[in-house]
Amino acid sequence: MAIASPAGPWRTALPALGLLWIALGFIYAGALTAMVGIWSRSDTFAHAFVVPPIALWLAWRKRAELALHLPRPSLWWLLPFAAMALLWLLGELVAVNAATQFAATAMLVLVVPLVLGTRVAAVILFPLAYLFFAVPIGExxxxxxxxxxxxxxxxxxxxxxxxxxxxxxxxxxxxxxxxxxxxxxxxxxxxxxxxxxxxxxxxxxxxxxxxxxxxxxxxxxxxxxxxxxxxxxxxxxxxxxxxxxxxxxxxxxxxxxxxxxxxxxxxxxxxxAEAPAEALPPPAATPLERAGAAWQSWAAVAAAVLLALLPHAAIKRIEARDASGPVQLVLTEPAAAGWQSAAVADDKGWRPAFRAPSAEQRARWHNDAGVAVDLYLAYYRGQDDQRKLVSSSNVLVASSDRDWNAVHTQLKPVALGARTVEVRQTALMSPMSTREHARMLVWQLYWINGELTARDVRAKLLSAWQRLRGQGDESAAIVIYAADRPGQPAEAALRGFLGANLDTIERALQAARDRR
Structure with a gap:
């Protein structure tokens, strides 16, 4: 049976697949156009422009073998399709472009075995898998x-x-x-x-x-x-x-x-190199299978469109509940006993490179021994692709920074009395020998709507869970740092400051959340 036979099941299956691709293109246009935008502005992913044409050419090479198969929709592929729709929802909740773009691409791929059947998809398995090279993941x-x-x-x-x-x-x-x-x-x-x-x-x-x-x-x-x-x-x-x-x-x-x-x-x-293998003829289809293929194709299309729309409906409902007003972040309480406020260092000193927070605060205290500890808070609300807490653009030291280097980073549990908090500890060093503070120790952790963590993945998962519960995406970065000098180790100062003032910092963040 030729693939173009007007009486064959391909006449129904191919239009159904084409219409489903068009529908998914409209529904997930945001993720797909964002992918193309990354291709055009990033040399790392410029090669992705040739991926779709290559995949189409690879599939076209298999047209003779495809013509031997009867397209038989496999409705069980709706399960992984639904999983990818859920992945897109989670990625959208926490503004992870890699997740939304991977999910959108996977859905475009999964509808092929859904509408045409597993055996047909197996013939063009590599061309379908090759489409994932278009997803800009790897940075x-x-x-x-x-x-x-x-x-x-x-x-x-x-x-x-x-x-x-x-x-x-x-x-x-x-x-x-x-x-x-x-x-x-x-x-x-x-x-x-x-x-x-x-x-x-x-x-x-x-x-x-x-x-x-x-x-x-x-x-x-x-x-x-x-x-x-x-x-x-x-x-x-x-x-x-x-x-x-x-x-x-x-x-x-x-x-x-x-x-x-x-x-x-x-x-x-x-x-x-090896010579290509000859295609084996597929088993013949029964008349009942031929008759059922047509209505199953359109049933698969209808089910896929419904599943694709559900996460968008969920996002609209969640966003309607989230706060969107300005953030008022104020450190009103005095530092604990043994710590006195001091003038904040000017902008010529080091500071974390966090992009477009909804609000930020900087403060400085010193203990009785004269060791100064700086605090930086970056609060995020209404996060999106341009403004989000956990992002590769939010770093302690930018790669273009010529004044400071991050020489070592590790996760470190810190005992604060009856409470233990895990922080991300980073040692900074300045290559400028004339700089007064040539070494610095930095502790960083995330506050996700009342929960503390130092791990990026857990912060993302907590944020998604909070939004699903209707608690919004209120989150913040807590960064404390001190110069590391001989005779005045920064770690002891940071431990003392965090133990004495973490509750105060958390109350300030909670107050900012409650003022929405």
Whole structure:
């Protein structure tokens, strides 16, 4: 039976699938257009523009094999479809773009086995899976990849006999100073290599084992290649007296090196290429299956549209209950005994880089020993993509900061009498030897509508739970910090301040919440 036969079930199934895709495109237009916006403004995900055309071409190559199958809707695929609708709802509640965009893409993919059937979807499994390369996920790897790059580069320089002084992601060698920034992480190479490597493996290998091995290699090679690229650029700059491998040619050399490495990878991989397997004819469909396929296709479309609309209805109801007025955040209570207020440091000093809070407060106190502790509060209400508490743009030290480096971060339980609170402890260091406070210790935690946590994921989950309960998205960041000097350890001062004043801070946040 030809796929274009007017009397065949494909005549019903394909229009049903097309209309369902159009409906989902309208319902989830926000997530899908946001994806395209990221592609256009981020070099890391610019490759995603070619993903949909490639997926369509891969599916078109299978048209002869698809024509052998009868489209038979599989209504049980409504279960994972509903799970993705729920994921979109949770992502929307806590403004996690990766979750909403992944869910929207997954729903577009899942309607294929839903409307056309599992056997049809299995024929084009890789083209369907390939669409997930369009989802801009991966920037969470930046800190880890930057750390690995810095570790390898410093170790390789020392093995080469070059003395290195390192502070976090910045290091100094005799010929000058260098810094590992986002562009040095290699995440762009990693994304592009994995996307192209997976396509190469699918087109050139038949066995699943070879495909997975090559895909894994295409993940590992760009990571190691980026380490070598960073080391080579630093060495070229060092040996040339910083005449080459700096400025614009820094990036040019990186892409040229990456292109050479990937070309070699594909040349080697082509040696084990396999001929494509012949398609096996599917089992013949019974007349009853042919007759039931038509009405099941439209039933699947109706059920999918209903499930897709439900989370939007839930969001509208939740947003109608949430507070949206201005936040009044005031520290009215005095500090506990043993702590006296002091003038707040001016803006030339360090401060956390939190983006567009609904309200913020800064204060400073010092104890009887003269150790000063600073407090920074950033309160968030009515969070969205541009303003949210837990975000990659809310950091203690921006990568572009040349005055401070985050040299170490860990989660630390702090005993405060009968209460134990987990904080995120970060050690900061200034590369400027003339700065008065060259070292600083920072404690950070989140307040989520009365709950405290130092973990990003738990903060997101708590926020989603609070919104589902109708409690709004009231949340805040609590950051305390102190200079770490010889004879005046900052940790003891921070512990004493938090133990004496955490209740006061929480009451101020609760008062801001209750004034909505």
């Amino acid at each position: 969470f790897l930046l800190p880890v990849l930057m750390q690995w790059t810095a570790d390898f580069t410093v170790a390789a320089l020392r093995l080469s006999g070059v003395p290195v002084y390192r502070e976090g992601l910045q290091f100094i060698i005799p010929s000058g100073s260098w810094s590992v920034v986002e562009a040095c992480s290699g995440v762009r190479y990693l994304m592009a290599s994995f996307m192209v490597g997976s396509l190469f493996a699918y087109l050139n290998y038949r066995s699943a084992k070879r495909r997975w091995i090559f895909a894994l290699v295409s993940l590992l090679v760009p990571i190691v290649a980026n380490w070598l690229r960073a080391y080579m650029i630093v060495m070229l700059g060092h040996l040339s007296g910083n005449q080459i491998a700096v400025g614009a040619d820094h990036l040019i050399y990186g892409w040229v090196f990456f292109g050479v490495v990937i070309t070699i990878l594909f040349v080697i991989g082509a040696r084990w």
